[in-house]
Amino acid sequence: MREKGSYSRYNFLRSFGKAQVSAFLGGLSDFAIYTFCLRVLLFSAHGSNIISGSLGAVTNFVINRYWAFESKATPIGNQLWKFVIVVVMSITLKSTGIYFLVDYLFLNPFYSKLVVEIVVSLGFNFTMQKYWVFKKN
Numbered sequence: 001m002r003e004k005g006s007y008s009r010y011n012f013l014r015s016f017g018k019a020q021v022s023a024f025l026g027g028l029s030d031f032a033i034y035t036f037c038l039r040v041l042l043f044s045a046h047g048s049n050i051i052s053g054s055l056g057a058v059t060n061f062v063i064n065r066y067w068a069f070e071s072k073a074t075p076i077g078n079q080l081w082k083f084v085i086v087v088v089m090s091i092t093l094k095s096t097g098i099y100f101l102v103d104y105l106f107l108n109p110f111y112s113k114l115v116v117e118i119v120v121s122l123g124f125n126f127t128m129q130k131y132w133v134f135k136k137n
Contacts, residue, residue: 015130018068022060023121030056045109046099053091069134082133093120
């Protein structure tokens with residue numbers, strides 16, 4: 001039998017792990033769309049990120065709601081408006097980071113996206129989604 005603190009850590013690590021799988025799947029779709037926009041449509045790096053981040057967010061929301069955070073009891077509308085705010089803020093952070101790394105430091109746009117994705121996903125997205133968007137009452 002788990003102690004209360006141990007159970008709390010277990011639940012946190014479980015939701016963190018599931019959220020990372022969700023972020024990975026959303027990230028795969030995001031990165032594929034990013035590459036297509038950048039290489040085929042010849043959009044800018046930060047413009048490609050806006051499009052790919054928006055479409056990848058749809059995948060992420062569905063997986064998070066129904067699997068990662070198992071938060072189906074709250075009406076979807078209550079979560080969706082919060083999620084949209086988090087996504088807009090996340091895309092803004094990521095696009096700004098990519099813009100800075102690519103246009104000012106002249107780094108590779110793919111490596112730039114990867115670094116920015118990891119930093120924003122772990123530091124901002126997980127925290128906002130767990131404790132605000134999909135918070136259980």
